Amino acid sequence: MNYRLIVRLLGAILLLEALTMLPSLVIALIYGDGDAMALLLSMVITAAAALPMQLLFRPEEKNLRAREGFVIVALAWVALSAFGALPFVFSGVLSNYVDALFETVSGFTTTGSTVLQVFEGQPHGIMFWRSFTHWIGGMGVLVLTLALLAQMIGRASHLMRAESPGPEFSKILPKTGNTAKTLYLIYGALTVVEFVLLIAAGLSPYDAAIHAMGTAGTGGFSNYGASVGELNNPSVEIIVTIFMIIFSINFALFYRTLTGHLRESLRSEELHWFLAIFVIAAAAITFIILPQYGSFGTALRHGCFQVATVMSTTGYATADFNLWPEAAKMILFLLMFVGACAGSTAGGIKVVRIALLIKQGLREVLRTIQPRRVSVVRFEGRGVEQSMLSQITVFFFVYIALVLVGAFLLSLFGPYGFETNFTAALTCVSNVGPGFGAVGPMGNFAGYGTMGKITLILLMLAGRLEIFPILVLFHPATWKRSS
Amino acid sequence: MRILVVGDGKVGHTIAEQLTREKHDVVIIDQDDEVLNKCEDTLDVICVRGNGANAKVLLDAQADRADILIATTASDETNMLCGLIAKRLGTKYIIARIRDPEYNDSLTLLQRELGIDMALNPERATALEISRLLRFPFASNIESFAKGRVEMVEFRAQEHDVVVGHALKDLARMRGLPQVLYAVIERDDRVIIPTGDFIIQAGDRVHVAGEMVTITAYFQYLGKNSLRVRRVMLLGGGRISYYLAKMLVPMGIRVNMIEINERKATLLSEMLPDVKMIYGDGTDQELLDQEGLRDMDAFVTLSDRDEENLMTGLFAVRQGVPKVIVKNNRVAYAGIINSLGLDSVVSPKSITCANILRYVRGRVNSEGTKVERLYRLMDGKAEALEFIARPGDPYIGIPLKDLRTRPGALVAVIVRKKQVIVPFGNDHIEAGNSVVILTRDSGITDLNEVIRR
Numbered sequence: 001m002n003y004r005l006i007v008r009l010l011g012a013i014l015l016l017e018a019l020t021m022l023p024s025l026v027i028a029l030i031y032g033d034g035d036a037m038a039l040l041l042s043m044v045i046t047a048a049a050a051l052p053m054q055l056l057f058r059p060e061e062k063n064l065r066a067r068e069g070f071v072i073v074a075l076a077w078v079a080l081s082a083f084g085a086l087p088f089v090f091s092g093v094l095s096n097y098v099d100a101l102f103e104t105v106s107g108f109t110t111t112g113s114t115v116l117q118v119f120e121g122q123p124h125g126i127m128f129w130r131s132f133t134h135w136i137g138g139m140g141v142l143v144l145t146l147a148l149l150a151q152m153i154g155r156a157s158h159l160m161r162a163e164s165p166g167p168e169f170s171k172i173l174p175k176t177g178n179t180a181k182t183l184y185l186i187y188g189a190l191t192v193v194e195f196v197l198l199i200a201a202g203l204s205p206y207d208a209a210i211h212a213m214g215t216a217g218t219g220g221f222s223n224y225g226a227s228v229g230e231l232n233n234p235s236v237e238i239i240v241t242i243f244m245i246i247f248s249i250n251f252a253l254f255y256r257t258l259t260g261h262l263r264e265s266l267r268s269e270e271l272h273w274f275l276a277i278f279v280i281a282a283a284a285i286t287f288i289i290l291p292q293y294g295s296f297g298t299a300l301r302h303g304c305f306q307v308a309t310v311m312s313t314t315g316y317a318t319a320d321f322n323l324w325p326e327a328a329k330m331i332l333f334l335l336m337f338v339g340a341c342a343g344s345t346a347g348g349i350k351v352v353r354i355a356l357l358i359k360q361g362l363r364e365v366l367r368t369i370q371p372r373r374v375s376v377v378r379f380e381g382r383g384v385e386q387s388m389l390s391q392i393t394v395f396f397f398v399y400i401a402l403v404l405v406g407a408f409l410l411s412l413f414g415p416y417g418f419e420t421n422f423t424a425a426l427t428c429v430s431n432v433g434p435g436f437g438a439v440g441p442m443g444n445f446a447g448y449g450t451m452g453k454i455t456l457i458l459l460m461l462a463g464r465l466e467i468f469p470i471l472v473l474f475h476p477a478t479w480k481r482s483s
Numbered sequence: 484m485r486i487l488v489v490g491d492g493k494v495g496h497t498i499a500e501q502l503t504r505e506k507h508d509v510v511i512i513d514q515d516d517e518v519l520n521k522c523e524d525t526l527d528v529i530c531v532r533g534n535g536a537n538a539k540v541l542l543d544a545q546a547d548r549a550d551i552l553i554a555t556t557a558s559d560e561t562n563m564l565c566g567l568i569a570k571r572l573g574t575k576y577i578i579a580r581i582r583d584p585e586y587n588d589s590l591t592l593l594q595r596e597l598g599i600d601m602a603l604n605p606e607r608a609t610a611l612e613i614s615r616l617l618r619f620p621f622a623s624n625i626e627s628f629a630k631g632r633v634e635m636v637e638f639r640a641q642e643h644d645v646v647v648g649h650a651l652k653d654l655a656r657m658r659g660l661p662q663v664l665y666a667v668i669e670r671d672d673r674v675i676i677p678t679g680d681f682i683i684q685a686g687d688r689v690h691v692a693g694e695m696v697t698i699t700a701y702f703q704y705l706g707k708n709s710l711r712v713r714r715v716m717l718l719g720g721g722r723i724s725y726y727l728a729k730m731l732v733p734m735g736i737r738v739n740m741i742e743i744n745e746r747k748a749t750l751l752s753e754m755l756p757d758v759k760m761i762y763g764d765g766t767d768q769e770l771l772d773q774e775g776l777r778d779m780d781a782f783v784t785l786s787d788r789d790e791e792n793l794m795t796g797l798f799a800v801r802q803g804v805p806k807v808i809v810k811n812n813r814v815a816y817a818g819i820i821n822s823l824g825l826d827s828v829v830s831p832k833s834i835t836c837a838n839i840l841r842y843v844r845g846r847v848n849s850e851g852t853k854v855e856r857l858y859r860l861m862d863g864k865a866e867a868l869e870f871i872a873r874p875g876d877p878y879i880g881i882p883l884k885d886l887r888t889r890p891g892a893l894v895a896v897i898v899r900k901k902q903v904i905v906p907f908g909n910d911h912i913e914a915g916n917s918v919v920i921l922t923r924d925s926g927i928t929d930l931n932e933v934i935r936r
Contacts, residue, residue: 066524157527174485174508174529259548385516 011053028125069158112220138217150177166342220315315433
């Protein structure tokens with residue numbers, strides 16, 4: 001294990017975090033809610049911790065190995081959250097450190113679950129920082145680091161592989177650094193477009209920025225207690241719905257479209273699966289909730305919004321789906337597992353994996369009927385290797401196991417019943433945000449005690465990094481010398 | 484630049500590695516998953532699985548937007564087809580490895596019809612390199628700069644050489660000794676860019692630079708140029724031997740070739756009527772003795788096995804053959820071989836890579852980078868870079884002694900119109916001059932990084 005390189009990189013990442021607090025500081029100074037000192041202090045402390053790591057550790061070997069990539073990614077996320085929580089503590093918005101850490105992890109992992117109970121009158125700078133963590137965490141902190149500092153690290157693709165969501169990481173450009181830059185460029189441009197549209201729809205620039213960042217990272221923090229619903233603006237709801245879908249799509253497709261291969265992008269099999277699931281689920285829910293709302297238009301709007309918010313794992317809400325018929329709730333519950341496309345900013349198991357699991361299941365049935373039948377699972381027009389299939393099966397198992405273990409721990413530590421505990425664990429692993437019961441779209445996670453919150457923090461981190469980097473961190477073999 | 488490398492073999496991999504180091508965007512196409520996985524882990528490239536001669540695979544690798552495609556698969560036909568298709572798809576330049584002598588005769592036609600900009604024949608290129616070494620047997624290595632006007636020649640200093648034991652600044656005053664630049668010295672695996680106080684010791688590998696005429700005169704003065712190769716013995720009747728014999732015979736050199744396979748020997752004898760073919764085991768010392776190894780001016784070992792080449796080469800050195808050239812493809816052996824006293828080692832793999840890289844750099848240059856040419860010396864321990872001085876740069880017209888030079892770097896040669904200058908403190912650079920810089924650092928891209936006011 002190349003400890004010097006790890007420490008030095010962590011230093012660089014924390015230094016970058018200190019910089020990312022700058023926009024929030026500016027906002028704090030503009031609004032003058034008295035939170036500027038808290039942000040400034042957090043910046044100084046973060047930078048002061050990072051500088052010695054950066055300056056004192058000079059690695060002899062610049063090349064990363066695969067396991068160091070995993071370790072760095074996992075540690076970076078832990079460190080970022082630890083320091084990112086400081087503004088909440090210093091400003092007094094969340095004076096309990098575990099609460100602050102929960103909020104920060106929920107922000108960086110783009111979960112959007114909150115322990116905040118009062119939204120009115122919170123300082124603007126801190127609330128901006130809360131949403132800004134969504135934006136940074138959505139595309140990835142390591143990706144941002146690579147976009148800016150690719151020269152520092154040899155074999156940097158290990159880092160991106162460990163952080164990018166999806167079973168297979170493919171670069172869009174030969175250079176890892178350029179890939180990271182291009183991804184952030186597309187990401188930033190799309191965010192700005194949404195920001196402008198939201199202003200055009202009548203939001204204040206501050207509200208527009210908060211919700212644009214929340215959508216882009218597929219996070220779900222709002223500065224209102226009743227989320228997007230409180231804005232009471234149908235055109236905003238439609239814009240947010242569309243952008244939640246856009247940010248659920250693999251960014252490689254946007255790149256290909258921009259380089260003039262639109263037709264090729266539209267042929268993406270994962271996109272077809274994603275859209276098919278979306279349309280079927282939205283149609284079904286619209287039909288089920290129609291009696292409750294009376295008008296088809298309203299039912300369609302709420303149906304689409306809620307399906308988009310759960311599939312994209314954003315977690316905004318325009319309606320309290322806790323009050324919906326059980327069938328509609330069941331559909332949303334299932335969608336919480338699915339998530340969106342690989343290579344997007346969304347969480348969940350990912351549509352590719354679900355599609356491949358279904359195809360594998362069908363093949364197994366076929367094999368039972370015709371034992372000598374040879375059939376290859378195909379995806380995106382190519383045969384998928386067996387090693388990839390078994391990897392996905394294992395991932396699925398570990399994912400479910402994690403949710404179950406999480407739900408069990410929550411029932412140990414928490415005051416709630418089965419529905420709340422199970423969906424709380426699921427929504428955190430899938431980085432969605434709201435669950436059902438007490439943690440529904442109009443509720444929050446404040447009711448869990450310290451141990452419950454720590455459990456949820458670990459679940460969110462494991463979910464965002466697709467489990468294995470966090471497991472690697474806890475496995476003793478990682479820290480042993482290789483023989 | 485965007486460069487596609489088809490076939491991740493020894494040569495393909497080495498080139499991809501070097502090109503990523505030079506900041507190019509590299510895409511590797513290969514059919515073997517395992518090879519690609521390893522590639523993805525160690526190099527900053529995109530890997531595409533598939534047959535490089537398949538248009539769909541090439542499009543996957545975005546051949547339509549590529550600047551250069553380098554085809555180095557094991558099959559000549561695949562390489563040609565791959566080049567042909569990529570060119571049609573829109574790749575700007577095609578480099579293909581075509582090594583079969585059958586194709587060699589119609590190479591110009593093939594190149595034109597297939598749109599291949601550079602056809603590379605590793606065996607022919609190696610033969611060319613060997614023939615150069617045989618023409619200047621005093622050198623263990625030759626590199627040309629500034630369109631061939633400047634040569635850098637490597638030789639091993641020996642006990643009785645007049646240059647041994649003197650500081651370089653005293654050599655500059657030595658009467659009768661033609662003045663050359665002592666560019667780089669290799670001593671015990673260290674690479675030294677010498678200053679005036681440096682004293683050459685016996686055993687040093689000295690690299691001197693200058694015009695060919697001066698260099699030739701220099702070696703004549705040292706008494707090293709008395710040798711002219713008139714008789715040469717080649718071990719092994721492979722493709723390199725075939726090309727080499729075809730080059731040497733017109734130069735008036737008598738060629739003896741030993742081949743272990745009788746049929747092959749007969750065939751070669753048919754194709755090369757002026758060569759004395761010997762059928763037998765070239766590693767058999769008895770046979771070598773019988774065939775007059777001791778009377779040879781030079782001995783070249785070109786069998787397929789590196790170890791055989793080394794051992795037989797060593798035997799020839801012990802027998803007193805003045806010039807022994809050994810073929811060796813394993814880079815890892817290079818250090819050992821040098822310490823054994825075999826100075827001239829050729830590696831078809833390195834030569835192929837060097838040629839391809841030279842071509843790529845030429846293209847890069849025409850697209851706006853400042854390095855005209857880059858040579859890696861001594862397995863990359865030092866680099867020689869060639870720049871064109873641009874008008875308006877701050878160093879123009881100022882004597883070198885008044886400029887600050889980057890440590891570990893040296894302004895080796897200035898070429899002004901037809902004139903080749905080995906610069907001293909009072910010389911200066913004019914706009915438009917070619918300037919050759921020697922350095923131990925890699926990654927220099929601009930002359931301004933080397934010399935400043």
